[in-house]
Amino acid sequence: MSDISNLIEEDSDNDGEAMTAAEVLQKLEEAWLNEKFAPDLLENKSDIVDCMMDQLQEMENNIKLAKRGDFKVSLHRMEIDRIRFIISSYLRRRLEKVERFAVCVLEAEEKRDDEEASRLTPEEHQYAKDYQESVEMHMKNLALRHMPPNSQKMDPNLTTIRPNVDSYVFLKVNKHQEGVLVEEESSDAGEEVLDLVKGDQHIIRYRPISSLVENGSVTLM
Amino acid sequence: MFGEKALELIRELQRSGENSLPPYNEDGVRQVLEEMLSLFEQNQKDVSDTVAGQTGLFAGVQLRHSALERNKRCVMAYLYNRLQHIRKLRWEFGSVLPQEIKYNMSEQEVQWFNKYNKCLANYMRSLGEGGLDLTQDIKPPKSLYIEVRCQMDHGEFETQDGSVIILKKNSQHFLLRSECEHLVRQGILEHIVH
Numbered sequence: 001m002s003d004i005s006n007l008i009e010e011d012s013d014n015d016g017e018a019m020t021a022a023e024v025l026q027k028l029e030e031a032w033l034n035e036k037f038a039p040d041l042l043e044n045k046s047d048i049v050d051c052m053m054d055q056l057q058e059m060e061n062n063i064k065l066a067k068r069g070d071f072k073v074s075l076h077r078m079e080i081d082r083i084r085f086i087i088s089s090y091l092r093r094r095l096e097k098v099e100r101f102a103v104c105v106l107e108a109e110e111k112r113d114d115e116e117a118s119r120l121t122p123e124e125h126q127y128a129k130d131y132q133e134s135v136e137m138h139m140k141n142l143a144l145r146h147m148p149p150n151s152q153k154m155d156p157n158l159t160t161i162r163p164n165v166d167s168y169v170f171l172k173v174n175k176h177q178e179g180v181l182v183e184e185e186s187s188d189a190g191e192e193v194l195d196l197v198k199g200d201q202h203i204i205r206y207r208p209i210s211s212l213v214e215n216g217s218v219t220l221m
Numbered sequence: 222m223f224g225e226k227a228l229e230l231i232r233e234l235q236r237s238g239e240n241s242l243p244p245y246n247e248d249g250v251r252q253v254l255e256e257m258l259s260l261f262e263q264n265q266k267d268v269s270d271t272v273a274g275q276t277g278l279f280a281g282v283q284l285r286h287s288a289l290e291r292n293k294r295c296v297m298a299y300l301y302n303r304l305q306h307i308r309k310l311r312w313e314f315g316s317v318l319p320q321e322i323k324y325n326m327s328e329q330e331v332q333w334f335n336k337y338n339k340c341l342a343n344y345m346r347s348l349g350e351g352g353l354d355l356t357q358d359i360k361p362p363k364s365l366y367i368e369v370r371c372q373m374d375h376g377e378f379e380t381q382d383g384s385v386i387i388l389k390k391n392s393q394h395f396l397l398r399s400e401c402e403h404l405v406r407q408g409i410l411e412h413i414v415h
Contacts, residue, residue, distance in 0.1 A: 053349035074365055081362040081399055088358045091348065095355070099308075123347040127340055134336040135304060142329055143296050146254045148261035151293050159297070 037220035040163040175217040223288035227295030245327035369410040
């Protein structure tokens with residue numbers, strides 16, 4: 001990673017905080033793994049992605065300046081390939097979720113107040129709208145239009161695909177957390193509360209720990 | 222038996238498996254829709270008869286209503302699963318589909334494919350400066366250069382550093398992975414693993 005820092009002249013500024021390229025890459029990897037294993041769409045990290053893409057562009061420019069046949073060029077090319085793969089994989093996984101849960105995602109966007117940050121980037125939002133519209137038009141034209149009058153609407157309760165927030169995930173604890181509520185109080189069992197010690201690994205349902213993933217106290221693996 | 226034609230549609234999809242898209246069964250879908258219309262008309266007639274005082278028709282109405290719902294569900298599932306398959310084709314083959322596959326799609330499906338293409342292209346173009354092609358780099362890069370063998374004549378190929386390579390059938394080359402990945406996916410080059 002020191003190779004990248006050598007190639008890059010200036011520090012990358014992220015929200016006024018100067019982070020080295022290495023730290024941005026670390027954050028990108030975490031975001032990538034979390035997005036990969038979480039059943040639901042997470043907050044978008046477009047600042048990290050944009051920053052990394054700028055770095056990639058700079059690295060490509062710097063390589064062009066280097067002498068041909070210089071050994072360092074191969075190493076940097078590999079680094080560029082790897083970073084590009086991580087970014088592509090991250091964005092692909094997000095796009096896959098946006099497509100699958102398009103109806104849900106658009107619903108959530110409608111309900112959101114203005115102060116709350118959106119989980120979608122504006123481009124993803126546009127993509128969700130276009131995709132949903134194209135699927136609906138297709139169904140309407142090919143089938144719904146020709147059905148008897150009572151059946152011409154698609155019932156959202158029956159057709160919407162919702163993320164399975166109760167699926168199990170593996171996680172690793174980054175920050176010590178006391179008293180995480182895992183099971184609500186019910187008639188069979190009392191409420192189950194867990195203490196998360198730093199460095200521990202657990203397998204647990206996604207729903208109780210989703211907020212911890214968002215604030216970085218745990219990472220999915 | 223009500224709903225049999227609809228089940229046929231689903232079975233057709235299941236039989237063809239993961240890898241191939243069967244031809245669009247226009248007749249099948251049309252028959253299911255016709256069955257739905259006739260069920261609905263019979264139901265309407267029974268409902269007006271019941272209002273007029275006849276009894277004992279409720280069971281029939283319920284049965285036909287269930288058949289209607291089932292037919293609707295099967296048709297929607299058939300169409301939706303085909304769309305998912307076509308979407309997968311975009312990620313595998315790129316924006317131009319081979320003629321044999323296009324032959325199996327109905328005209329509306331081809332239109333949907335073009336729309337999906339446009340959606341995706343707009344999104345990819347908006348990423349970073351000058352866009353990022355998300356359909357490349359599907360697998361993690363194991364090595365920088367890969368050894369490939371040409372499966373067919375493909376003419377000249379210019380590499381990143383300017384040298385021109387002639388891709389003749391059965392010739393072997395050592396190329397940058399990022400440059401020839403799309404040719405490997407299309408089947409023009411074959412990745413040789415030692």
